[in-house]
Amino acid sequence: MTHAEAAVEAAVADAHRRGWAQVLAATVRVTRDFDLAEECVQEAYAAALAGWGRDGIPDNPLAWLTTTAKRRALDAVRRTHTLRSKLPLLVEPLETGGAPADDEPDSLDPEHAVADERLRLVFLCCHPALAQEAQSALTLRLVCGLPTADIARALLVSEPTLAARITRAKRKIATARIPFRLPAAAELPDRLHAVLGVIHLLFTAGHTAPSGAPLTRPDLVAQAMRLARMLRELMPDEREVRGLLALLLVTDARRETRVDADGRLLLLEDQDRSLWDRAALAEGHDLIAGALRGGRPGRYLLQAAIASLYAEAPSYEQTDWPQIVALYDALLRAWPSPVVALNRAVADSMVSGPTQALQAVTELEQDGRLARYQYLPAVKADLLRRLGRSQEAAVAYRQALDLTGNDTERAFLEARLADLPQAR
Amino acid sequence: MAQYAILIYAKADVEEGEVVPGAREAHDRHFEDMVQSGALVAAFALHPADTATAVRGDTVTDGPFIDAKEVVAGVAVIEAPDLDAALAIAQANPAAQQGGGVEVRPVEGGYIADRPAAA
Numbered sequence: 137m138t139h140a141e142a143a144v145e146a147a148v149a150d151a152h153r154r155g156w157a158q159v160l161a162a163t164v165r166v167t168r169d170f171d172l173a174e175e176c177v178q179e180a181y182a183a184a185l186a187g188w189g190r191d192g193i194p195d196n197p198l199a200w201l202t203t204t205a206k207r208r209a210l211d212a213v214r215r216t217h218t219l220r221s222k223l224p225l226l227v228e229p230l231e232t233g234g235a236p237a238d239d240e241p242d243s244l245d246p247e248h249a250v251a252d253e254r255l256r257l258v259f260l261c262c263h264p265a266l267a268q269e270a271q272s273a274l275t276l277r278l279v280c281g282l283p284t285a286d287i288a289r290a291l292l293v294s295e296p297t298l299a300a301r302i303t304r305a306k307r308k309i310a311t312a313r314i315p316f317r318l319p320a321a322a323e324l325p326d327r328l329h330a331v332l333g334v335i336h337l338l339f340t341a342g343h344t345a346p347s348g349a350p351l352t353r354p355d356l357v358a359q360a361m362r363l364a365r366m367l368r369e370l371m372p373d374e375r376e377v378r379g380l381l382a383l384l385l386v387t388d389a390r391r392e393t394r395v396d397a398d399g400r401l402l403l404l405e406d407q408d409r410s411l412w413d414r415a416a417l418a419e420g421h422d423l424i425a426g427a428l429r430g431g432r433p434g435r436y437l438l439q440a441a442i443a444s445l446y447a448e449a450p451s452y453e454q455t456d457w458p459q460i461v462a463l464y465d466a467l468l469r470a471w472p473s474p475v476v477a478l479n480r481a482v483a484d485s486m487v488s489g490p491t492q493a494l495q496a497v498t499e500l501e502q503d504g505r506l507a508r509y510q511y512l513p514a515v516k517a518d519l520l521r522r523l524g525r526s527q528e529a530a531v532a533y534r535q536a537l538d539l540t541g542n543d544t545e546r547a548f549l550e551a552r553l554a555d556l557p558q559a560r
Numbered sequence: 561m562a563q564y565a566i567l568i569y570a571k572a573d574v575e576e577g578e579v580v581p582g583a584r585e586a587h588d589r590h591f592e593d594m595v596q597s598g599a600l601v602a603a604f605a606l607h608p609a610d611t612a613t614a615v616r617g618d619t620v621t622d623g624p625f626i627d628a629k630e631v632v633a634g635v636a637v638i639e640a641p642d643l644d645a646a647l648a649i650a651q652a653n654p655a656a657q658q659g660g661g662v663e664v665r666p667v668e669g670g671y672i673a674d675r676p677a678a679a
Contacts, residue, residue, distance in 0.1 A: 226642050265643060312666045313562050315642040323644070 144188045147197060152181060153362070155198040156281030161253035162202045164316070166209040168225045170278065170306050173209060177281075180205035226315045251370050254279075256316050258367065262331040263314050270305040271334045277302055279366075280359050290356045291341070328371075332380045332436060335363045339384050343391075357388060375427040379437030382427070385420035386443040389413035401548035405452035417447050435471040438463055457486040474505045482515055490519045510539035514549065526556045561639050563601060563667035564646040568653060570633035570660040572609055572624075586654035594638060599649055602672050603636040630660055637667060 137145075159180065164173040180201045194200040261274040269291075276287045288298040308314070319327040342356025364381040371377050393407040424440050427433070433441070442463045449455040464480035477500055485493035497516050506512045517532035533553040540546050587605075594600035609631035612624045624631050633655065640646035643664070650662045 263643075265647075312664075313642045315644055319644075 141189060144185065144193060147188060147193045148181060148184050151184070151197040151201060152281060155201060157254045157257055157279045157366070158198060159201045159205050160278060160281070161257045163205045163209050164225060164257075165227055165253075166206050167213060168227050170225065170309075172212055173205075174278075176208040176212065177201075177205045179208055225310060226313045228315065228317045252318060254366065255370050256318055258331055258363075258370075259319055259327055260309065260314060260316050262327070262334050263309075264326070264330050265312060265314055266305050266308065268334070268337070270301055271330070272338055273298055273301050274305050275334055275363070276338070276359060279363065282359070286355070290359075328374060328376065331367065332376060335360050335367070335380060336383075336436070338363070339387075343387065357391075360384060361388065375430070376434040376436050378423045378427040379434060379440045382420040382423035382440035383436055383443060385416045385423070386440060386447055389416035389420070389447065395544060399544060400551070401544050404446065409451070412447065417444070420444055421448070433466070433470070435467065438467040438470055442467065455486070457483055461487055474500055474503060475509070475511075478506065478509075478512060478515060485519060485522075490522045494519045494523070508539060510536050510545075512536075513539065517549075517552070521552070521556060530556055561641055562646075563637055563639050563670070564643075564650075565665045565667050566636045566638060566646075566650050566653065567632055567663040567665065568634040568636065568655045568660070569630040569662065570655055570658070572629055572631045574608075580658050583654065583658055586658075590652060590654055593652070594636070594649065599638045599640060601637040601639055603634070604677060605634040606632065609633075633660065637670065 156177070160173055160177050163176050164170060167173040167176065183204055184197070184201060188194070188197075257279055258275070261278055262271045266274065273287055273291060276282045276290070277284065282290075284299050284302065285295055288295040291298065293301075338356050339360035342354070342358075342360060361384055364377075364384050367374075367377050368381045389412050390404075390407065392413070393409075393411045394402060396402055420440060421444050424437065424444055427437050428441065442460060445456060445460055445463065460483040461480060464476060464483055468476050468480065478497065481493045481496040481500070484496065494516070497512065497519060500506055501512060501516070513532045513535035517529045517536060520526075520529035520532060530553060533549055533556075537546060537549050537553070540549060591600070591603060594603070609624045612631075614621045614623060614625045616625070636653075638646060638649055640649060643666075646664050650656070650664045653662045656662055
């Protein structure tokens with residue numbers, strides 16, 4: 137490959153990463169049909185690969201791609217006008233007014249109108265009328281522009297299953313008339329929460345692969361991070377958006393140290409803090425510090441604050457445990473979840489001791505909501521181990537092993553079990 | 561504009577004494593609101609599920625078709641520009657606040673005879 141060809145390929149790849157969502161959102165305004173719009177956008181990227189080598193990379197690649205995709209869409213719509221679906225996507229006219237968008241050079245689009253288009257797409261994909269599994273699949277397909285095969289692999293379902301899921305979701309969008317527009321102010325908190333939930337889910341799925349050998353799936357983590365950054369750019373004033381981005385940054389900053397050289401899981405207390413990504417931690421810290429000002433913090437911001445506080449301590453022992461417990465108490469008020477209560481118990485074991493923490497964990501166990509959650513018996517086992525109650529700890533480690541699908545985590549639990557004194 | 565059916569579900573086996581005070585009045589007010597706004601196309605309230613008779617093939621049995629904790633108590637057909645607008649109307653339905661819930665389904669087609677519903 138020549139130097140010039142490599143440059144074109146890199147420019148197209150960059151435009152795909154940065155611009156797929158905005159090119160697609162502009163094109164779907166013309167087609168009112170996602171399948172056709174996706175086809176036209178794909179063709180535009182293919183045309184860029186061929187044309188930019190010949191004519192040079194345009195000054196504004198995304199405007200070039202948008203114009204090309206929309207022109208193809210117009211041609212296709214004119215050609216197949218009579219054959220088009222009876223139920224097109226419900227597209228509202230752009231609020232910016234003026235001439236119809238397809239007569240206008242896209243480089244003249246006001247910045248905010250383009251931003252709004254991407255947001256519309258995100259909110260459509262994460263509409264609460266769609267199942268969460270459909271929301272994640274649709275977001276990866278339409279907002280990130282990932283091929284179906286990649287999404288299926290990332291979400292651990294077969295390609296036909298995933299393709300059917302996406303088709304069903306698109307059909308529901310058209311049949312039930314889920315609108316392609318920004319939520320009204322009254323709806324925004326709930327709708328934004330659904331969006332943040334999908335991004336967080338993608339990140340978590342990538343960070344701890346539910347089954348199979350490797351602990352992280354970096355591609356999903358990267359997509360989640362990109363979505364969080366995009367949302368932060370589009371909604372700079374939303375504190376929970378900043379909180380989510382900070383949470384992902386701070387969590388991911390420790391990625392390199394979560395397993396040792398042999399791929400074994402390392403607990404926070406055993407991780408080499410000098411290897412953490414200081415730039416990501418600092419960025420997360422700044423986001424949190426800015427967002428904590430003004431009003432009661434939400435769920436993601438508090439989670440980020442907790443993760444950041446853990447990371448700031450020079451060593452595990454020097455963690456500010458009372459402050460961590462206080463943040464967990466605030467988090468429990470914002471998000472009364474048994475998982476939060478379990479994490480609070482872990483932190484509280486460093487303040488009030490393992491006996492009191494074990495009491496809290498036992499109550500959670502009786503509550504039953506975490507019956508399938510592998511970290512509950514794992515936490516219980518660790519507390520029992522610290523109390524010297526090896527027999528009971530062994531029982532709990534085995535319960536945790538029964539619930540854990542990830543090979544790395546299984547190896548960790550097995551090692552802990554084997555290390556117990558007289559655990560036979 | 562599109563039409564949506566709002567299927568109103570209530571808890572099955574509600575005893576007379578358990579009825580939320582003011583429940584009927586709340587439904588009447590909601591009905592009036594939908595008429596006033598022009599959203600309402602049709603609405604029907606049904607007698608309790610224990611008055612239902614199920615027919616499947618040649619078999620006739622007592623009770624609703626599906627044995628569930630919630631049963632259909634009524635149905636309304638409304639007109640709305642999109643799903644979000646339909647959901648806003650559905651969310652105002654008192655059934656959603658009275659231990660039941662509503663289901664919103666896009667209408668594919670229908671027919672209403674020009675004749676009043678049973679009194």
